[in-house]
Amino acid sequence: xxxxxxxxxxxxxxxxxxxxxxxxxxxxxxxxxxxxxxxxxxxxxxxxxxxxxxxxxxxxxxxxxxxxxxxxxxxxxxxxxxxxxxxxxxxxxxxxxxxxxxxxxxxxxxxxxxxxxxxxxxxxxxxxxxxxxxxxxxxxxxxxxxxxxxxxxxxxxxxxxxxxxxxxxxxxxxxxxxxxxxxxxxxxxxxxxxxxxxxxxxxxxxxxxxxxxxxxxxxxxxxxxxxxxxxxxxxxxxxxxxxxx
Amino acid sequence: xxxxxxxxxxxxxxxxxxxxxxxxxxxxxxxxxxxxxxxxxxxxxxxxxxxxxxxxxxxxxxxxxxxxxxxxxxxxxxxxxxxxxxxxxxxxxxxxxxxxxxxxxxxx
Numbered sequence: 001x002x003x004x005x006x007x008x009x010x011x012x013x014x015x016x017x018x019x020x021x022x023x024x025x026x027x028x029x030x031x032x033x034x035x036x037x038x039x040x041x042x043x044x045x046x047x048x049x050x051x052x053x054x055x056x057x058x059x060x061x062x063x064x065x066x067x068x069x070x071x072x073x074x075x076x077x078x079x080x081x082x083x084x085x086x087x088x089x090x091x092x093x094x095x096x097x098x099x100x101x102x103x104x105x106x107x108x109x110x111x112x113x114x115x116x117x118x119x120x121x122x123x124x125x126x127x128x129x130x131x132x133x134x135x136x137x138x139x140x141x142x143x144x145x146x147x148x149x150x151x152x153x154x155x156x157x158x159x160x161x162x163x164x165x166x167x168x169x170x171x172x173x174x175x176x177x178x179x180x181x182x183x184x185x186x187x188x189x190x191x192x193x194x195x196x197x198x199x200x201x202x203x204x205x206x207x208x209x210x211x212x213x214x215x216x217x218x219x220x221x222x223x224x225x226x227x228x229x230x231x232x233x234x235x236x237x238x239x240x241x242x243x244x245x
Numbered sequence: 246x247x248x249x250x251x252x253x254x255x256x257x258x259x260x261x262x263x264x265x266x267x268x269x270x271x272x273x274x275x276x277x278x279x280x281x282x283x284x285x286x287x288x289x290x291x292x293x294x295x296x297x298x299x300x301x302x303x304x305x306x307x308x309x310x311x312x313x314x315x316x317x318x319x320x321x322x323x324x325x326x327x328x329x330x331x332x333x334x335x336x337x338x339x340x341x342x343x344x345x346x347x348x349x350x351x352x353x
Contacts, residue, residue: 039300039301042296042300043297043300043301046293046294046296046297046300047293047297049290049292049293050290050293050294050311051311053286053289053290053293054286054290054311054313054318056282056285056286056289057282057283057286057316057318058313058315058316058318060313060314060315060316061313061314062311062312062313063312063313063314063334064310064311064312064336064338064339065309065310065311065312066309066310066311066338066339066342067294067297067306067309068306068307068308068309068342068346069298069301069303069304069305069306069307070303070304070305070307071303071304072301072303072304073339074297074301075339087301094337094339094340094343095337095340097339098336098337098339098340102336189269189285191285191286191288191289192285193279193281193282193285194281194282194285194286194289197282
């Protein structure tokens with residue numbers, strides 16, 4: 001079944017490919033040293049960490065991830081519970097790489113996803129030797145990002161109508177929410193808004209359904225993300241001050 | 246037109262773009278984007294991506310793209326921070342990542 005990866009490996013510049021199951025184990029692989037299934041398993045674990053982070057922004061299923069390093073491109077295609085990963089040199093034609101990933105995706109679906117999930121624990125398979133040797137990248141390295149002046153549209157803040165639904169009649173109000181997020185930002189930095197929304201969602205609420213009755217649950221949920229005792233105290237002090245207003 | 250506006254015009258599917266400095270503070274943004282959230286998530290993803298960088302040993306991470314069913318997310322790293330771009334889902338994120346990279350580098 002390893003030949004399913006052939007179409008990808010034959011794309012000029014692609015130096016290895018693997019298909020990993022839900023546990024991150026390579027159920028198919030065509031890799032050349034020093035790339036080994038054990039390494040790919042760790043890479044896939046980190047890739048899934050990225051997918052998890054993205055859920056802060058978008059709940060829909062991740063599909064593609066492409067990473068550009070100085071000397072290599074890593075392309076990942078998520079196929080339900082399976083993760084298809086390809087390693088290529090930086091000069092690889094992105095369209096051809098995309099087509100290769102799509103064809104492998106179709107072949108996997110044709111064989112049935114379950115067949116690959118069942119391959120868990122059977123160990124990785126050795127490559128067919130069809131790969132090309134990785135070459136150094138040529139001029140794709142990004143330098144420092146340019147600065148420019150001027151900003152236009154203001155950032156949409158966190159608000160009770162973020163979920164697309166009308167806020168609850170006794171919603172605590174956008175102003176108090178903003179103050180809470182700012183208080184959290186003083187402890188957590190720029191991730192505060194994302195973390196706040198996530199914790200609200202974690203307890204089954206939306207920002208617009210935060211009311212005086214459930215506010216303490218929201219604060220408790222947010223506190224779960226502040227592991228440093230001093231930061232917890234500082235946040236709580238600010239929250240108490242806000243509520244006394 | 247700002248440099249960021251020019252990058253946004255690379256594709257009609259791109260909705261917003263934001264730049265944050267190395268400490269994570271937003272320096273500039275334009276278009277339809279929740280700049281703070283997008284840059285924060287990008288920064289949080291970097292910890293995982295840096296581990297991949299260490300594992301592979303194939304140079305530094307320069308840029309990356311992630312697409313979901315609904316969204317395309319493109320990030321470019323530099324010494325001064327990162328530029329994050331949000332757009333519609335795209336079947337070939339690598340191509341758009343390269344286009345935006347070229348636009349960013351062309352604007353310097």
